[in-house]
Amino acid sequence: MAREIDLKIGGMTCASCVSRVERALKTVPGVLSAAVNLATERAHVSALAGAAELPALIAAVEQAGYQAEPVGEATPDMADREAEARQAEIISLKRAAIVAAAGALPLFLVEMGRHFIPGVHHWLEATIGEQPWRLTSFVLTALVLFGPGLRFFRKGVPNLIRRTPDMNSLVVLGTSAAFAYSAVATFAPQLLPAGADHVYYEAAAVIVTLILLGRLFEAQAKGRTSEAIKRLMTLQAKTARVVRDGEEQEIAIAEVVAGDILAVRPGERIAVDGEVVEGASFVDESMITGEPIPVEKATGATVVGGTVNKTGAFRFRATKVGAETMLAQIVRM
Structure with a gap:
């Protein structure tokens, strides 16, 4: 089994x-x-x-x-913790992306400008100079790679060592190759063939920035998923009215077990999944089906936890509780 x-x-x-x-x-x-x-x-x-x-x-x-x-088991507290963790991740990624962009943007503008606009190259030679600009580029790229980009090395390098490379490993390899080659061209150009002492600092910095932006957008999308889960959790009843020894007792929903007989009054939210054994009513199941018209429920009909009883009163036998309810399964999806 x-x-x-x-x-x-x-x-x-x-x-x-x-x-x-x-x-x-x-x-x-x-x-x-x-x-x-x-x-x-x-x-x-x-x-x-x-x-x-x-x-x-x-x-x-x-x-x-x-x-x-x-x-x-899915609870509102768990949803709150996940939402808080997701928000902390978004803040961290946003801060990292801003810092990386601040370092990568001047590199990108100058390097692309000197390639496509001759005036930028002449201005750079006349004001800053080639070697001072390379040293500046080295510092800016190092700050991007080993500041906000350090997260890629922390995950990518161990995966390379285990010979199980992932996306982080690819980022590490690409940016490290561009940075290392550019560093040699900056500090020891004599080691390279004539005319091959080009630098690619902007490539390394821009790659890290773009990947961080992608991770930020992904985290924001996941955050919206967490918010949706949190809203679903608010649909869950906190207590249930159980019939025991012929009397109705209000207990915490966590204490309900399969086989219990539960009573539901008009306007109350159904606590768990079950089958109607007495009475009849109309139930709003729009949270499950999207259909705004209440559904008639009579003896033998199934009811879903989280839906709202509208008109009559009825009793039902609990068939699925806790993590087995339809609402809990939707949250887990």
């Missing part, structure tokens, strides 16, 4: 990271399938019961160079 496991994955930056994490999870004995979503940073694993224990899955992901932790 198969069981489902959800993990939160950290450190992924590109599609190759997704495939690497999936391969790592599939190497764990007992794993039937593994699917990783880059946008939500989640992994869904299907494994044989009694096999592929959680510590083994986490160890496999960490060995591949990423972080993993179990996904707990």
Whole structure:
């Protein structure tokens, strides 16, 4: 019999990271399938019961160079923490992108200008001079690479050492090659063939800036996803009215178990998924179907947690609670 496991994955930056994490999870004995979503940073694993224990899955992901932790039951607090972490990431990337752009922009304007506008080249020779400009370019590029661009080296170099290069590794190789060649052309041009002492500082700085901008846009898109999840979590009822020993008791939703009989009054939000056993009403299921017209519910009909009871009162038997409800599954997607 198969069981489902959800993990939160950290450190992924590109599609190759997704495939690497999936391969790592599939190497764990007992794993039937593994699917990783880059946008939500989640992994869904299907494994044989009694096999592929959680510590083994986490160890496999960490060995591949990423972080993993179990996904707990979706709660508003969890959504708040994820939203805060995402906002902190956006602020960090925005700051890094601004600093990188401040260093890359003058390099780009001058180097491209001297290539396409002869006057810029003559102005540079007459005012700053070729060698002083190269030294200035060296300093600006070093600040970009080893300031905001250091994040690429921290992830890319270890992956190169493990012989599992990713997007960060490609950025490191490309920018390092351009920077190293330009440094030789600046400080030891005699080591290069005649006429080959060109510099490519602007290429290294602009690559880092553009990749950072891409990461910023990606983080903002993920942030909107987190906000959507947070809004979904507000649809979940905090308490439920359970019928026990013939009396209605209001308890926390976490205490509801499958098989409990729950009572719902007009205007209340349905706590968990279940099947109507007594009474009838109309339920607003627009959060699930998008249909604004309330749906009639009578004995035998299914109800979904998070939807709103409109007119009548009824009782239903809980069939899915906690992480098994439809709302929780939508949040996990």
